[in-house]
Amino acid sequence: MHVVITGASRGIGEGLARRFRDRGDRVTATSTKGGDGLVALDVTQPDSIKAFAEAVEGPVDLLICNAGVYLDKGQALEGGFDAATWAQTMAVNVAGPFLSVQALLPKLRASALAGKVAIIASAMGSQARAPGGSYIYRASKAAVVNVGRNLAADLAADGIAVGVYHPGWVQTDMGGAGADIDTATSTAGLIRRFDALSPATTGCFEAWDGAPIPF
Numbered sequence: 001m002h003v004v005i006t007g008a009s010r011g012i013g014e015g016l017a018r019r020f021r022d023r024g025d026r027v028t029a030t031s032t033k034g035g036d037g038l039v040a041l042d043v044t045q046p047d048s049i050k051a052f053a054e055a056v057e058g059p060v061d062l063l064i065c066n067a068g069v070y071l072d073k074g075q076a077l078e079g080g081f082d083a084a085t086w087a088q089t090m091a092v093n094v095a096g097p098f099l100s101v102q103a104l105l106p107k108l109r110a111s112a113l114a115g116k117v118a119i120i121a122s123a124m125g126s127q128a129r130a131p132g133g134s135y136i137y138r139a140s141k142a143a144v145v146n147v148g149r150n151l152a153a154d155l156a157a158d159g160i161a162v163g164v165y166h167p168g169w170v171q172t173d174m175g176g177a178g179a180d181i182d183t184a185t186s187t188a189g190l191i192r193r194f195d196a197l198s199p200a201t202t203g204c205f206e207a208w209d210g211a212p213i214p215f
Helices: 011-022 046-055 083-109 135-158 183-196
Strands: 002-006 026-031 062-065 116-120 161-166 205-207
Touching (some): 011 026, 046 083, 161 183
Parallel strands (some): 002 062, 062 116, 161 205
């Protein structure tokens, strides 16, 4: 199986790449600058996305849209959440996954296994869970859940399944040392969810352990 992972220089993306390679899958992993075995891909730049898609060899069986940012963490309602942070977050967390899927669609359609798309979102994007704060990050993750659901509808005729996933509160640079689970636990669970993704479950919004996340 050929797996493409965006945002794989550290944390969840790096852990996913390692696990897929360990089980014998072919992995194309990316980071913004590339290097150290990673292919350069800036998901906010159309030229970068086009060049990457053209360089990917062969069909893509699973595209994991993992690249993401959390730039407004800890900001206060008074004085925080500036327009530039809104724009950058939406470019990475929402447009990035959509444009990546769009660019790689011919290679997903060429998969002999029926291509799959996994979008790493967050339970913080659930409309049913709104405790306040982190307005930009929450809004971006809610938006990408919507993107994933609509892609699932549009790609159903191609047999391409699309799932949206909450990786858990993970002990990464983004999640912090006090998070609930480690990267190994999250990535093992996520891969089980990706393997289970099918046309019957397309459009799902699930946690790493299979628990459904309310929209």
